Amino acid sequence: MFADLRVPVERTSVEVLTADGNRHALVVFHAPGVGIDSFVEAPEPFFPAHEGDAFRLFSRANIVALSVAMPPVAESRAAYCWLLRIVCALSAFNTKRN
Numbered sequence: 001m002f003a004d005l006r007v008p009v010e011r012t013s014v015e016v017l018t019a020d021g022n023r024h025a026l027v028v029f030h031a032p033g034v035g036i037d038s039f040v041e042a043p044e045p046f047f048p049a050h051e052g053d054a055f056r057l058f059s060r061a062n063i064v065a066l067s068v069a070m071p072p073v074a075e076s077r078a079a080y081c082w083l084l085r086i087v088c089a090l091s092a093f094n095t096k097r098n
Contacts, residue, residue: 009029
């Protein structure tokens with residue numbers, strides 16, 4: 001019955017730091033072929049994620065930092081630029097919310 005409602009997603013392991021100072025190891029879902037920076041900039045105020053065995057909703061406005069494990073073959077400059085884009089996206093997102 002629900003097979004026709006399935007949407008392809010990629011799962012990415014991330015660690016988020018929330019405004020209350022807690023760190024959360026999560027698995028987040030995003031569209032295939034779309035970078036995690038687009039996930040951060042999404043307009044929805046909440047996002048679903050797996051944390052351990054639990055499925056939870058997190059507020060994007062409550063996220064202070066997000067880190068993603070880079071593939072070991074990534075060049076250091078490319079990794080730096082990629083992480084810089086994520087930090088800038090988070091900064092812009094939090095500025096819009098305040």
